[in-house]
Amino acid sequence: MVLRKAPATALTLAALLALAGCSSIGLPGGGSGEPPQPRPIGASTAPVGGTCDTQGAQWAVGRAGTAKVVEDARVRAGARMARVLRPGQAVTQEFDADRLSLQLDSAGKITAARCG
Structure with missing residues (x-):
């Protein structure tokens, strides 16, 4: 007597593939169906913050407006x-x-730090 396992194997494989399509593991956007949101260039993993406090960024005045200085000023000011x-x-x-908002001069130095 010969058992026919091919249809059962094909059905099992089809069911597994269908379930894999519902998985969110490794999918951009978390599998929510939404397109992934691009991360802004130079985006930081530092705390996002909230309402800006200008006092936290005053140390940056007079420094070069590099990406690191700008990001450090943002974090210290608590700005988003x-x-x-x-x-x-x-x-x-x-x-x-x-x-x-960090104002630069023509040489690229920060001349003012303000919120808004």
């Missing part, structure tokens, strides 16, 4: 984000209490 303002650059004027 930081922007660098260069001479002659067009900027938005809306106030954002979670944002640190």
